[in-house]
Amino acid sequence: MKRFAVIGDPIKHSMSPYMHNDLFQHYQIDARYDRVHIEKGMLETGLELLKKDGLAGFNVTVPHKTDILPFLDELDPLCKEIGAVNTVVNEKEKWIGYNTDGAGYLAGILKVMPELKDKKTLMIGAGGAARAIYFTLAHHGVETIDIVNRTKVRAEQLKAACPYPVQTAILSAEAAEQQLGEYDLIIQTTSIGMSPEIDDSPLDVTNIKENALISDIIYNPLEPKILQEGKSRGAIVQNGIEMFVYQGALAFEKWLGLMPDTDRMRKNVRKQLGGN
Numbered sequence: 465m466k467r468f469a470v471i472g473d474p475i476k477h478s479m480s481p482y483m484h485n486d487l488f489q490h491y492q493i494d495a496r497y498d499r500v501h502i503e504k505g506m507l508e509t510g511l512e513l514l515k516k517d518g519l520a521g522f523n524v525t526v527p528h529k530t531d532i533l534p535f536l537d538e539l540d541p542l543c544k545e546i547g548a549v550n551t552v553v554n555e556k557e558k559w560i561g562y563n564t565d566g567a568g569y570l571a572g573i574l575k576v577m578p579e580l581k582d583k584k585t586l587m588i589g590a591g592g593a594a595r596a597i598y599f600t601l602a603h604h605g606v607e608t609i610d611i612v613n614r615t616k617v618r619a620e621q622l623k624a625a626c627p628y629p630v631q632t633a634i635l636s637a638e639a640a641e642q643q644l645g646e647y648d649l650i651i652q653t654t655s656i657g658m659s660p661e662i663d664d665s666p667l668d669v670t671n672i673k674e675n676a677l678i679s680d681i682i683y684n685p686l687e688p689k690i691l692q693e694g695k696s697r698g699a700i701v702q703n704g705i706e707m708f709v710y711q712g713a714l715a716f717e718k719w720l721g722l723m724p725d726t727d728r729m730r731k732n733v734r735k736q737l738g739g740n
């Protein structure tokens with residue numbers, strides 16, 4: 465039996481095991497996917513145990529996405545640029561690191577906005593998730609991605625670190641709110657609005673353009689406040705289920721050479737989240 469896992473802290477609420485174990489059953493693959501709790505500071509010891517276990521592959525989540533880099537044998541080029549890993553493949557006892565978060569986000573957004581490159585984009589946030597998305601969209605050829613972040617210097621660092629050409633203005637929240645009507649796509653990458661703080665929103669969307677797309681990487685709640693407010697002003701909204709499903713599908717493909725049925729995965733995740 466092939467064994468897979470997700471490592472992180474906290475880990476007990478991860479939905480990845482439901483998603484992958486269901487796929488193993490569906491495709492009749494003799495494999496199992498478990499949650500492995502590894503605390504910050506215990507990564508090296510935890511990884512030694514995983515190596516002895518002969519895992520075929522694993523996912524990496526908070527707080528290990530960057531800390532794991534020195535323990536891997538090889539890194540995929542985009543993952544190296546992003547500086548964070550969410551998927552590891554065991555290839556003949558070599559651990560190869562990938563990042564499917566950015567590509568997962570891109571796959572989800574292309575479904576609702578297939579012509580992305582000339583769409584004026586605003587990204588809220590400049591943390592780890594923002595970095596994967598920003599680099600991946602710049603790599604895809606998106607021409608303009610402005611950034612608004614509480615800590616301005618982090619946004620400046622993100623802009624400076626990007627190896628792909630992209631035009632970026634760093635904005636204050638006030639400026640972003642005022643000129644919101646210019647944007648076709650607004651990407652929300654912070655944790656603001658996540659359960660249980662469901663009444664919080666990172667930005668006032670009063671000035672949003674009708675038919676603009678707001679995409680939030682949060683999926684709990686299914687409709688964060690910023691999406692509710694955007695929707696009531698005529699925007700199109702997408703929550704974080706798409707990114708979650710596609711990052712998982714792309715990891716599955718790297719491990720097993722098969723792109724799984726994302727409709728099935730989406731239904732499964734919605735069921736776990738109590739949606740329909």
Ligand code: ATR
Pocket residue numbers: 588589590591592593594613614615616618653654655656
């Ligand atoms: P992740 O890896 O999940 O992206 P992170 O690297 O800690 O997590 O980044 C979190 C993002 O959410 C950052 O953009 C952070 O803003 P700062 O760079 O100013 O810290 C943003 N964020 C989190 N909580 C916030 C809050 N209460 N108000 C404003 N921004 C917040």
